[in-house]
Amino acid sequence: MNKIQDRANKQSKYSRPENIFLFLILLIGFLTIFITPPMTMGDEGYHLSRSYNLFSTKSPKSMSNLQVTAKEFKAIGIGTQSKVSPTFYKKLITEKVDLQDDGVKFSIYSKGNNSFGSFDFMHLPSAIGILIARLIYPSLGVMDYGGRIANLICFSLIFYFLIRKNKYAKWSMTLIFMIGGIQKIFSPSYDVVSFLVFSAFVVNLMDLVRIEKIRDVGLKKAIYTTFLICSFYFIKRNYIFAFFALIGLPMLYRPIIDKVRKLRSLGKVFLSIIILGIMSIVCLLLNKKIPIFTIIKKFIENYINVELMGNNAKQLWQVVPTTLPIFVNILFILILFIVMMGELKATWATGTVIIFSLTYLVNWFGIFAGFFIDSASLASSNLQGRYLSPFLFFFVPFVQNLGKKFNFTMSEKSVRRLSVWTIIIISVLYLVVTFYRSYVLKITPTWTNNV
Numbered sequence: 001m002n003k004i005q006d007r008a009n010k011q012s013k014y015s016r017p018e019n020i021f022l023f024l025i026l027l028i029g030f031l032t033i034f035i036t037p038p039m040t041m042g043d044e045g046y047h048l049s050r051s052y053n054l055f056s057t058k059s060p061k062s063m064s065n066l067q068v069t070a071k072e073f074k075a076i077g078i079g080t081q082s083k084v085s086p087t088f089y090k091k092l093i094t095e096k097v098d099l100q101d102d103g104v105k106f107s108i109y110s111k112g113n114n115s116f117g118s119f120d121f122m123h124l125p126s127a128i129g130i131l132i133a134r135l136i137y138p139s140l141g142v143m144d145y146g147g148r149i150a151n152l153i154c155f156s157l158i159f160y161f162l163i164r165k166n167k168y169a170k171w172s173m174t175l176i177f178m179i180g181g182i183q184k185i186f187s188p189s190y191d192v193v194s195f196l197v198f199s200a201f202v203v204n205l206m207d208l209v210r211i212e213k214i215r216d217v218g219l220k221k222a223i224y225t226t227f228l229i230c231s232f233y234f235i236k237r238n239y240i241f242a243f244f245a246l247i248g249l250p251m252l253y254r255p256i257i258d259k260v261r262k263l264r265s266l267g268k269v270f271l272s273i274i275i276l277g278i279m280s281i282v283c284l285l286l287n288k289k290i291p292i293f294t295i296i297k298k299f300i301e302n303y304i305n306v307e308l309m310g311n312n313a314k315q316l317w318q319v320v321p322t323t324l325p326i327f328v329n330i331l332f333i334l335i336l337f338i339v340m341m342g343e344l345k346a347t348w349a350t351g352t353v354i355i356f357s358l359t360y361l362v363n364w365f366g367i368f369a370g371f372f373i374d375s376a377s378l379a380s381s382n383l384q385g386r387y388l389s390p391f392l393f394f395f396v397p398f399v400q401n402l403g404k405k406f407n408f409t410m411s412e413k414s415v416r417r418l419s420v421w422t423i424i425i426i427s428v429l430y431l432v433v434t435f436y437r438s439y440v441l442k443i444t445p446t447w448t449n450n451v
Contacts, residue, residue, distance in 0.1 A: 017170040018163040020420060022156060025178060025185075028427045029152040032186045035431050037075065037089040037438050038141035040445045041148075041187035045072030047126065048140065051147050051188050054120065054127035057103035071140055077444045084442050093141030104131065121234045122190030125154035130188065147188030155185050155192045159199070166203045169396045171419040172340045173199060179332060179426055180319045180389035183446055194235040195390065198242060201228045202393050205245055209352050209397075214251050238370070238387060241363035245394060248355030257351075295369045302368070318385040319392070320426055322448045323433050328426065335422050340396055341403035342410030348397035356394040363391045 013019065039045060049068040053059050061067060075092065077084045108119050129150020133143045159177065163170050177185070177195055184191035204225055211217055217225075232240055247253060263271065286292050303316065315322060319336075320329045367387050402408070410418075438445040 015416060017174060017416070017419075018160050020416070021163055021174050021178070022160050024420070024423055025152070025156050025159075028178075028182075028423070028431075029156070029186050030149075031431060032182065032427075032434075033145060033148045033152065036186070036434055037084075037086070037445055038092045038144040039072045039075040040084075040438070041183050041189075042447055043072075043189065044144060044187055045069035047123065047188040047190065048072075048130065048144055048147060050120065050190075051123040051127040051130045052134070052143065054108065054123055055104050055106055055131045057105040058100055060098070060100045060102050062097045062099065063102075068140065076447075084438065084444065086439050086442065089141070089438075092144075093139055096137070096139050097143075099134070099138055119234060120190075122193040122236075123188070125192060126151045126188035126190075144188065148186050151188060151192045152186055155196065158196050162196070162199055162203055166206070168206050168344055168346060168400070169340060169393070171343055171415055172336065172396055173203070173393060175332075175336050175339060175419055175422065176319075176389065176392050178423055180386070180392075182427065182430060183321055184386070190236065191386075194239055197228065197231045197235050198239050198390055199393070201232075201242060202245075204228055205249070206396070208249050208251070209348065211249075211251055212254070217251070238363065238367050239390075241366045242359060242391070242394075244362045245356050245359040248352040248359075250349050250352060253351050253355075290369070290373060292369075295372050298372060299365060299368050316383070316385050316388065319389045321430055321446065322385075323437065323446060324426070324430060328429065332422065332426060335418060336392070337395075337399055338410075339415055339419055340399040341408050342415050344400060345404055345409075346397075346400045347404055348401050353397045353401055356396075357398045359394045360388070360391045364388055 039048070045068040046065055049063055049065040052063045056063070071092065074080070074088060075084065108121060108124070126147035127150075129146040129148070130143045131146075132150075133146025136142065136146075163174060166173055177199060181191065181195055185195070204221075207221070208217070208225065211221075229243070232243075260268065260271065283292060315326075317333070318326070318329050320332050364383075368383050371383055434445050437443050
């Protein structure tokens with residue numbers, strides 16, 4: 001009897017989402033790292049240069065953003081009508097870079113314009129991998145592989161514990177970040193640290209939703225929440241729109257709603273007038289500095305009016321890599337929402353559902369506004385699906401409420417199988433397409449030009 005129980009416990013251990021995730025991401029990750037040609041995963045030149053210079057005394061010219069990005073452009077076929085050369089990939093790996101006897105000195109301070117403030121913690125994991133690779137064999141290709149491996153290991157280990165901590169949407173979270181982030185997790189990109197901070201924030205937020213009163217929040221939970229909020233200072237700025245979801249915590253909005261409900265009809269009307277007045281004044285003042293009404297108009301034209309949509313706008317909801325057929329993306333989103341619905345029968349407060357869902361829209365509009373202010377003509381081109389896909393996580397309460405309402409049921413085994421096979425099939429398909437584009441068609445390997 002004990003042997004049967006031990007065997008059942010062992011099987012249960014291996015079937016846990018976090019353990020399956022760790023196996024899959026390491027297997028798929030290492031395959032992706034070495035099948036994908038160096039410098040071809042999108043902005044790898046920029047990230048390689050940034051990461052290298054975190055541990056540099058001389059910041060050699062050969063590792064400047066300008067020179068490394070030029071190599072990246074050649075690797076992905078910019079300037080050659082998207083045609084690439086496998087011989088050049090080999091050269092990137094075998095040809096050493098002149099580092100001018102560069103030494104090792106750690107500096108986290110970030111100079112110049114960027115999207116993450118004065119301290120570059122986001123490139124730290126890849127910088128460690130690139131430093132080790134540089135000491136082994138200082139070629140751009142080898143250092144790029146070093147950064148990819150370091151980011152993979154960093155993401156895998158931390159995300160493993162986040163899945164364990166997540167009580168409500170383990171498989172949903174795994175699907176969103178493994179498939180939606182497949183080109184970033186396995187590259188030297190700073191998105192890895194951003195993904196980790198963002199997902200930790202949302203997982204913690206889902207725990208806070210279950211706490212009804214502020215005074216019931218424990219000291220450890222308060223410190224951890226504060227730490228996560230402060231961490232947003234060091235990651236990509238667009239993720240700050242996740243803070244909007246804080247309004248959806250019942251401990252914050254319920255006391256206000258309770259007080260409003262106690263008001264008489266006249267008091268409610270008076271309060272509504274005051275709120276509308278304040279909002280109108282804020283909008284008018286804001287419009288003097290930022291063309292808010294023009295931004296809203298252009299937002300509607302780009303994403304609501306199909307006739308005026310650009311190609312990037314049409315692919316805005318592409319969660320899977322754009323090199324895969326659109327029907328794969330449609331199937332993935334359907335499967336994702338089925339997994340969300342069947343993973344757990346839970347009831348979420350209406351206010352939480354509304355605010356969490358609106359956070360996706362706030363992020364979408366906020367990023368578009370930022371790009372529009374920076375360059376109105378390129379706003380819709382710069383805003384791509386990768387900026388929105390992490391925020392799909394906020395639809396978990398809405399979808400789980402739907403599942404509860406319609407009594408949608410799936411066994412734990414079915415959810416696990418559906419999730420695992422989805423990850424495997426899409427990942428294998430992506431790797432096959434990447435290899436085919438790289439070495440058979442000899443065109444840009446990992447992305448398409450949608451402009």
